[in-house]
Amino acid sequence: MIRIADDIGAETRDEIHQVIDELALAELEGGLSIERLHGGGSNQNFVIDTDTGQFVLRLAGTMTERFGLDRVVGVQGHRNAVTAGVAPRLCGAVMPAAHLVVPFVEGRVLDAEVLAEPGVLECCIGLLSRLHHAEPVDGTFSIFDDARRYLSIASAENLTLPNDLNDLVAQLDSAERVFAGVQAPAVLAHNDLQLQNFIVAPDRAWLLDYEYAAMANPYLDLAMLLCYGDVPPARRAAALAAYFGTVRETDLARVELMYLAATMREAIWSVVAEPVNTETGFDYQGWAHRFFGRARTQVDSDQFIHALAIARPAADDAVTFANARRIAERLAPPPSERSS
Structure with a gap:
């Protein structure tokens, strides 16, 4: 018997039943109780209580072309992250839609306050090291x-954008030109690394939600973690030293530039998502306002201008990237940590 919470509409109820039937998972046999898990911007997520434990069902959004999603690559990225000891195991997936079920992992949702606690930032950097040097997937991503x-x-649909958009885009183009000359390795990256995608448990952390996973520039994930987490300069340097094995002004500058790319993408994504994702209850206008504001603050700062000057290719880049791989190999998890 399946009991579904009253606040879940009839159409969604039917889809939940269909997905559970198609998955035919042993974990979802017997009595099930299903409630909405709030917080997603593109997908619908639900907690499933069973006789043996809790699971999360993701009903994936259907606007894959609009949001540039490759569902096959995203699911493969999740599987590779499981092998690397970064993600909870994938119980099952309905393809090509990529509706999926994973175990519910206990812990605290990461925020800036939790990230400031001793050992948490280092743990999250370790997850990124493992992920970035996991098995590759057949897909690439450029922020x-x-x-x-x-x-x-947004332009084609005449959606509302800020008056100073052209100025912000000009600075984004400047950052892109810098990265075009940097020979950074393409790694398996998350590429949508909101803090809430980290779950911090007493003995470890998990990284969730791989729908944008693809081979990409490693500085994007690093920038999203350090900048969205309001990590102060001294701790940013320590985090990058843990990832690369050294502290370079070059890497700090690249994080600064990639942060602008992340904030601009997030703001414009929200503008484009609002007309089509009405069922999520997400505050898209507020989200866009927040991230356009962050972008303005950044491009007006002396720190950003300085970063444009020093983030360019460096003579020791190849050695630094090789060090990052060696560090990740030392972090390879034991089999007991590769699933939940």
């Missing part, structure tokens, strides 16, 4: 291309 695609959609 700059993603932002441009959303801008094209």
Whole structure:
């Protein structure tokens, strides 16, 4: 018997039943109780209580072309992250839609306050090291291309954008030109690393939600963790030293530039998502306002201008990237940590 909470509409109820039937998972046999898990911007998520434990069902959004999603690559990225000891195991997935079920992992949702606690930042950096040196997938991602695609959609649909957009885009283009010359390795990256995608348990942490996972520039994930987490400069340097094995002004500057790309993409994504994701209850206008504001603050800062000057290719780049791989190999998890 399946009991579904009253606040879940009839159409969604039918879809939940269909997905559970199609998955036919042993974990979802017997009595089930299903409630909505709030917080997603593109997908609908639900907690499933069973006789043996809790699971999370993701009903994936259908606007894959609009949001540049490759569901096959995203699911493969999740599987590779499981092998790397970064993600909870994937119980099952309905393809090509990529509706999926994972175990519910206990812990605290990461925020800036939790990230400031001793050992938490280091733990999260360790997860990124493992992920970035996991098995590759057949797909690539560029944060700059993603932002441009959303801008094209917003322009074509005459969606509301800020008056100073052209100035912000000009600075984004400047950052992209810097990265075009940097020979950073393409790694398996998360590419949508909101803090709430980290779950921090007493003995470890997990990284969730791989729908944008693809081979990409490692500085994007690092920038999203350090900048969205309001990590102060001294701790940023220590985090990058843990990832690369050294502290370079070059890497701090690249994080600064990639942060602008992340904030701009996030703001424009929200503008494009609002007309089509009405069922999520997400505050898209507030989210866009927040991230456009962050972008303005950043491009007006002396720190950003300085970063444009020193983030360019460095003579020791190849050695630094090789060090990062060696560090990740030392962090390889024991089999007991590779699933939940």
